[in-house]
Each structure stands twice: as structure tokens, then as C-alpha cells.
Amino acid sequence: MTDMPLAADPPRLQTQGLLIGYTTSLIPALDLAVSKGSILGILGASGRGKSTLLGTLAGVTPPLAGRVLIDGRDVTGTAIHERGIGFVFQEPLLFTHLNVIDNIAYGLRRHGVAKAQARERSAELLHWVGLAGLERRSVHELSGGQAQRVALARALAPEPAVMLLDEPFSALDTELRSRLVAEVSAMLRNRGCATVYVTHDPIEAEAMADSIIQLESTTTTSRTTP
């Protein structure tokens, strides 16, 4: 069992006795607590269940046992689209049939925001991630770093309570990656998201996260970053 150090605020994301996997649990029961504006790093070798954990928190993969709570609400049986989470993968996975602004506006539209208003708010977000002026650009014309920023803006647009990041910078070059790590962690804190950040790079985890969990098959260890 792993207890994360709790911040002063009540946790936005909590798990209680969470067992993840398809038939048998990949790790011991997990008790997490991530508060508003803080970032939890998840480290572990391949096959240890890092991505499965994110899938379980998102609702893609049902847990074998345990509960997931967001803002105190049990969302274990709640459909993905009703959980209030954002998810950014290793690849930006931008919708290729939509341009940059419509990619960001996609989530706002699904939440009932009118088209004009959704585009206006998306333009603000695009400016915020440093890509103003690329509104009408086809997603095929973006560089890797630009595409990942758009993916982040898209995930942030519906103002999710929880942000799940699955090695979002691993496909980028070292210089760009270190710059984005700093920028994105600041953005997420600023937005008040409880963030779970999966990476295989301990240095990156140290730089970005407030606390880190190391997933092992028999145990999980946690520590707070300096």
C-alpha cells in the first residue's frame, strides 16, 4: 500500500485499494491522493502497469478491485466522458480531419459551448501555449513540439479536474523536452489540475513532479521530490 503525502487541500484525485490489470493485478493495492495543482510522477520499468494505471484512472480499463474518486465523488463505474479528466499520450493524437482551433474546441463543443464561443476560448488557450496565429493550420503542418502543445491545450480546454500524462514528451528531442517539462508543469499547476505523470525517465520525473511513485511488481515506493 502506498500513501502519498497529502497537501493542505483535500485531494482532487484519490484511489482506494486500487488493483489494476486484466486478470491478476500488476501491482499491490494502490492508495493515491493527488491534490489540486500538484503533480504525481509514476516511474517503473516496461510492463509494470504504468499505462494500465492511467487507463484505469481514465476509465478505459476497469479496475480489478478498489475505487477511484475525483473531488470526493466515486467515479469507478462512471463512463470516461463523464469523469472530468484530460489525457495526453506520447503521440499528440490530434484529430487529422480538424484544424488546430477545432481540435482544441472539440471538448468545449461536447460540453455544450456554442461554436463561436468555443473557438474564442480555444484561441485564448492556443495563445497561452505559445502558438497564437496557428488557428487555421492543418495539424499535419505542425512540428512535434507544436503538436504536443496543441494536444495539451485540447486536453485543458474543458477544464478537467484531473490530467493524465502518458510520457507526453518522450518523442521529442532533449532540448525541447526539458523546456516543455518546465512550461507544462507550470501551466498545470496554474490551472489547478491534479496531474498524474507517467515517465520512464527519473530525471524528468524529478523536474516535473511534486512526488514520485516507483511501481514494482511486489511493492510500490513513494517519495517527495526536493
Next chain:
Amino acid sequence: MQAALSTLLALAVGLPIAAVVSRYRFRGRAFTQALVTVPFVLPTVVVALAFRSMFGPDAPQGLAIVICAHAYINLAVVVRIVGARWSQHDDRYETVARTLGASRVRAFLTVSVPMLRSSIASSAAVVFVFSFTSLGIVLVLGDQTTRTLESQILRQTSVLLDFPCAAATAVLQLVLICVVLGIGATMTRRAPTERPLPATLRPLPRRPLARLTVIAVAATACALVLAPVLALALASVTSNGALTLVWWRSLGSIDAGTTRVGSPIAALATSLTFAVIAGTIASLIGAMAAISLITHRVGRITALAAIIPLGVSAATLGLGMLLAFGRPPLDLRATGMLVPLAHSLVAVPLVVAVIAPALRSADRRTQIVAASLGARPTRAFATAYGPILRVVMLAAGGLAAAVSLGEFGAASFLARAGDPTVPIQIVRLLGRPGAQSYGAAASLAVILVILTLAVVLVIDRAGRGLRTDQQSPTPSGIA
């Protein structure tokens, strides 16, 4: 109208099957996928008769049954084309859409469908053209409301003997086909693309309802494909509700008392002869076109000429053959070669499609090594490509023979009255009243099914053998 409805039905039935067989790993998946392909390789006349057998000889003919039969035949087009694309689609796009607030259905409609649009448009265009130029199905199952341009060309040629009008109709049909294929190609080109993932199968969903849905779709697909074929087989061994072999026994003697229909066994011999001739001609022409395609810059023009018959309907081809080789100065009607020649033309595009990729997959460096050792160009080419060419020409020839066995459109223009092929014989038998004619037609159709499937299985086995040979490791040691 008929072609549009057929296309919609083929998509409506084919897309769920494509989603299941191309994405999930389950017992019987490969069987289901192979079974769905069967209707496409069956002769159209056989499918038409199978549908009549399923609904009974007195079933109402018309638009509904024609649409169902067209959707049945073209199921494989949708499942294969869309399925190939779907198997490479990244599911995480849907996950992203769902985290952004889209429901499961909404995520599918707003994200996955646009990304699959190119393959859906391609398959829809092909199904539309096939249904638009359908002849066998329309003749056996249709009525006045389902007449196609293809059947109109046949009528103008064989009943009204109005060749100029038939030629004009054929040109009109060709233009319309080009327009539809052009629209399909434009939609495909404009459709969004994603970087395709390696095709992988995923485990069945964990949610019981989703798992049950996958299994139910696969089971329904098998039942849909098997039902008409089983009904046909049953019709060939049933008389007044009792099992009998009387129709099979009558295959050699049904022409007793009439000279108009001819013996079914004789038709079988004619079809087999034509299939061998067409297979030989098509594999030779197709091999030459494929070789020129991969060896010469001008080969693309040769290959283009070879695949032109793919865009030309069977009736147009038959009419063209009749106008070109059915009167002086070159009248081949008396030689009996018009039908196998037309069949080989129909099959050449498929032969090129089989041979060219196989030749491209061969290691061209072998040719360079052979040349460096003193082999003349032809010899070096034979050293590099000969072993593959032998196998693939046999397979492609078999495919051409299978096409010839079931071809009806061109043969209906060109076959001589006393020398019908099996599909023509089936249609003639169906045109005669009486249970004996119907039973004999069903028996002949069953023979055609068995022959076609046997040829396709042999080709499949040859293809697998070829793939295995190509994958075998190269000896690393030097003797």
C-alpha cells in the same frame, strides 16, 4: 437508385462485421473473415439462384431481393477494404475524444468515422459500380423496376438487335462509372489520414455486453453468408419436401425431348475448357504486363492497358468483342474462342494485381549478382524472378480460371446457342417452368460452387507456400 440502396445495405451490414473481424482476436475469427469473402468469389448467377432457393422459387422478384443479393456479394469488398484500414486505426483517438466529453457513439461518429472515411468511400464506390453494372442478379431476381443499363445493353443487342443503340448505352454507362470512381477517388484523396499502426488484433472487450456484441456480430455474419449457400445445396437434393438425388441424376439427360436447353454436363465440359483456355491466356498476358511494369519505364502504360477491362462492364466488353471480332474482317464466332478470349480479358487485371506485387517482393539484387557472374539479361531475370513467376503464374491462372467459370455477363453476349457455359445454362434452365429444371439448375450451381471454392483454396495454398518461401531465412554461410 438500386445501386445506391445496394451500397447502403452493404455498408450497413459490412461495417459492423469489419469492426469485429479486423480488430478483435477470438476463436473462429479467421474462419469468419474467410467465409465473408466466399460470396464475392461465387458466380453471380449462383448467388441469384441461392437467394431464390432461400426464399423459395415463388418468392416475389424485384428491388428488395436484388438489393439483398448485391449487398451479399459485396460484403467482402466492405469488410476487406474498411477492415484493412480499421485494423491499423489507433483506438486512443476515441479515448482522447471521450476524455474530452464525447460519448462512445459521439466519439465514434466524430473521430473514428472521419478517419475511416477514405476506406469507406473507396469500398462504397466499388460496391456502387458492381451493383450498377450487375447483370446476372438482375436477370434472375429482378423485374421491370430493377432493369440496369447492363441488362438494357443485353436486351438491345440480343432482342432488339439494335447495335448502335447498345453501343451508345455502353458508352453512357462507361462515363457514369468513370464519374462514380472519380468521386470515390476524390473523397479518398481529401479524407484525413493518420499514421497507420501495425495491424494488430486486440483481446475481446471485458464488458460482458460488448463481448457478447462482438460474438453475436461474428455469428450473424457466418449465418448470413451460409444461409443462401445451404438453401441452394438443399434445393439440389429436395423434391416435394423429401430428400432425393433425382436432380443430380438428371444432369446428363435433362435435354431429352428438347434441343433448346442442351445438356448440363456438356455445359460443364464447355465451362471447364473455357476456364483452362482463359486461365492460360490471362496468365501469359498478365505476366507479360507485370514484367513490363517492373522492368521498363513504359511498362506503366502496358499495365494501364491491361487493367482497363476492370473499369469496363462485362456487357460492354461482350458487346465490344462482338463488334470487333464477330464480323468480317475478323470473325471468330465460328471458332468458339470469343468467350474464353473475353474471359481472359476480364481476368487480366486480376492476374496483373497478383503477379506484379509478387515480382516486386523478389530480391532484385539476385538479378544483379547473376548478371555480374556473366548471365545475359534474360537469363539473369529468369534466375531472379523465375521461381516466383512459376508459382505465381499458376496461382494467377487459377484465379483467371475461377473468374471464367462464373462469368456470365460477357458470355451471355458471346456464347453460341449450342455451346453454353454453366452460368448461361443455369439461367436458361431457370427460364423453363417445372421442378426438374429448377432442381437441375440448383445441382449445376452447387457443382459451380464446389469448383470455384476448390480453385480458390488451391490458389490460397499456393499463395501461402509462396509467402513461406519468401520468409525463409537466407543461408548465411558461403559454400
